[in-house]
Amino acid sequence: MFKNKIKYHFTPLTITSVLMFLICFQFSVTAQNKAWNPAPFEVIKSDYKTFKTTQYAHVFSGSKHNIVRLAPELKGLQGVELPLDTYKSGTNSALKLKFKENVVLLIGIFQENGSEYLQSNKLQKAKLVLENGVTITGLPPVNVYAISFAKGTQTILPDAKGLYAILGVVKSNQKLEFRNAALPDGKLWNPTFIVEGFSDEKPLFEIIGGENKPVVDEGIPGTEENQGGFEGGRVVKVGDNYHMFPTERAGEKGVDYYYDRVKTKIGHWTSKDAIHWKREATIYQASGTYAVTEDDNPMNDRRAAIWSYMPVFNEKANKWYGYYLAYTVSKEIEPNHSFGRIWRCESTIDGINGIGGPYKDMGIIMEPGLDSQPWEGRQGVASFFPYQAGDKWLGFYSGAYPFDSWADYPKKSGKGWFVALAESNSLEGPWKRRNKGIKPIKSIHPFFVENPIVSQLPNGLYIAIFDGGPDGWGHHLPNMIGYSLSKDGYQWSEARYLPIETKVNKWWDIMRTPLCLIPEGNDVYTIVYAAIDLKKRFHPIGMVKVKLNKEVMQSRLEELKKE
Structure with a gap:
């Protein structure tokens, strides 16, 4: 960043004096800014x-x-x-x-x-x-x-x-x-936002605890080739085993941190308790090759970075399908992740226990093209998650760094992280943008919803849990995991946000993506999430437990039915 480097020379006495000053200054500030004594x-x-x-x-x-x-x-x-x-x-x-x-x-x-x-x-x-x-x-x-x-x-x-x-x-x-x-x-x-448990309404979820430190962090077995930690993906539970498919920001040893999000892997990890994890395999690995042109050109490697692997079990086919995102990567233009394409793959092993694969690619199901809209931007299609609604399959797909119009293509992009729905008669596709994708869904949040994962609550309510956006990097967003509810899978409510740090030690600076909302019985759910500690290059994985309030769940359903 700085071209001119200025050299300073310190004697041991100077260094000691500076350190003593900083210690005394810090003590003074801490003492001065202690909490004041309350009066009843x-x-x-x-x-x-x-x-x-x-x-x-x-x-x-x-x-x-x-x-x-x-x-x-x-x-x-x-x-x-x-x-x-x-x-x-x-x-x-x-x-x-x-x-x-x-x-x-x-x-x-x-x-x-x-x-x-x-x-x-x-x-x-x-x-x-x-x-x-x-x-x-x-x-x-x-x-x-x-x-x-x-x-x-x-x-x-x-x-x-x-x-x-x-x-x-x-x-x-x-x-x-x-x-x-x-x-x-x-x-x-x-806009302002609703924090669960800190509003006029009763919370749907109570934070009941979890791990006070990361559950997958730098240095544990399986992270040896991972320079930058994790972001995105999904966790599912099969029998008594948790299966996690995170994006590994692998990078390359001896190369600076910017490359961590370019040369990525999709890993497969397993656990018995969502706390102690073992790495089993690499599902996919990106090339890490930068683009040679600034537009969406077949000369570029369109699988330069791979992200957001979403395993879904297809009961009809009796096998696991995977949906994942592959990017072209630009070295010079923001965002460096560009022109996302959604791939579908299938496990070569039938049955629910075939979740570990190996997987074979079945082709691209969504990509930039004639039916794209400017709001999908330079990064779209930026994620995909399918779920069933009635006799149809719906899929949240996303865009980011929007264009005001196609005249701004390929590199004059704005800011915004949006989602919309695609529709299909089957998990295999073809998938089409609903309503021609003309407008994104802004009822959840007007400009930031990232990586939603959908499931259903016991009364049939659909719930999408997602990355609520950072309080960092120049953004002032909730910095919490968010969720939205739907009575039918089509219309989605305003987001609520989960203040996890009220019940567990906050080891992160920036909250990122939830990977699951897994029911454990007795109305308890497990959330595994990726987050960022700005003091370190490696982005860890955390875990928290929440408890569902069924009375609130039912009242929310009745409210949505009236709309």
């Missing part, structure tokens, strides 16, 4: 709920707005969930809180002019303690002010008009030192 309080004559001020906390009832960033001083305090609409319109009733001692109330003020937000100049005897101290999805940056209240029942800001947030109550002797927490604008997370 009670909401008087109101049905307003309280919330714990943490990541994903639901700040306003009647909304999807949640905290995605907060200064550590606020963590663990107790806030009050205010009704969004009445506070924005200034029609809210007075809020009364009862304090058992003298306290300091922490108020979040949005940094935007207008009558719908309470303005900081309307506060009396308030002290600014945290600039940019909280990020709330879809809303302007938040400054945090401290207001002192005496022991007893107090009416909170009775003359204030406009929306604000009550983020916590601390003891009056708490030392509140001003600083700029420098947290980002919540409007970067647009």
Whole structure:
């Protein structure tokens, strides 16, 4: 990246001094930014709920707005969930809180002019303690002010008009030192999204636990030739055995990390518990050969990178089929994965136990062509997953890096990760884009749905579990596994997102793709997922357990039937 390299010379004394300074500085920052001491309080004559001020906390009832960033001083305090609409319109009733001692109330003020937000100049005897101290999805940056209240029942800001947030109550002797927490604008997370368990509705899934570290990580047997870890694919369960077919970002020893996502393999791993895994075989291996032209040209190797292997058992044929993605790879044009083609293969061994193959290719079932649409973009067709709906087979297919029009082909692409449905009378095909693929499905999320895998819940509801998009690489997306529901497999609901880190240690920075939603009995499901720890080149595999709420499942089905 940098052409000019500057050389610095350090003596041992200099290095020691620098290290001591950094240690002392880090200790000072950590000590200064410790969580403030909460003070107890009670909401008087109101049905307003309280919330714990943490990541994903639901700040306003009647909304999807949640905290995605907060200064550590606020963590663990107790806030009050205010009704969004009445506070924005200034029609809210007075809020009364009862304090058992003298306290300091922490108020979040949005940094935007207008009558719908309470303005900081309307506060009396308030002290600014945290600039940019909280990020709330879809809303302007938040400054945090401290207001002192005496022991007893107090009416909170009775003359204030406009929306604000009550983020916590601390003891009056708490030392509140001003600083700029420098947290980002919540409007970067647009649109807002529903976090499971942090909204007005009951969650469909409860996170009940899982492994607090990766289950497949660098250094375990089977990863010796894998430089970059894993991404995408599917896990299925046959009898008591789990079978995982991940994309292995194999790369090449001595070659930089960018090549990991070019020279890929499809591996086959097995496990008895979805925790301890053994690598069995390589199903497919990509060539890793870069394209020689920038367009979709047969001169290029169209199997340069292979991804997203999806095994599906065909009961009629009594054998396993595999659907996978092969790319042309450009070295110069974003995205380097271009002009995806979906291949179908079949196990050469009949029966449910033939899942390990070997597999033989049966040909391409979807590819760029005359029936493609500009939204499929330079990367499409970028994934495929088939499932049965009535007497038809449907398949989620995807596109990415869309063209505004074909005039932008082949390299002037935008941003967006979309899905639509293809249709067939059989798993073999032919597969056709439904409604000629004119529009992608935006009811799930308007611009990011990646690698959906479909199954059915016990009451017949279809569920698609998918990669909800990163909070990284310049994107501000949920950074959680998402799911969408459908009553018929055709119409799909707005996504909900699973905050796995609320019940297991968060070892990742960027959540990526779920590989399964496997029922285990007693309404418990296993999710195996790929994620990224930015401190390392190798992208590991994790596992978590969730529990289905059947009452919520049935109510969601009834809601979808009314639509």
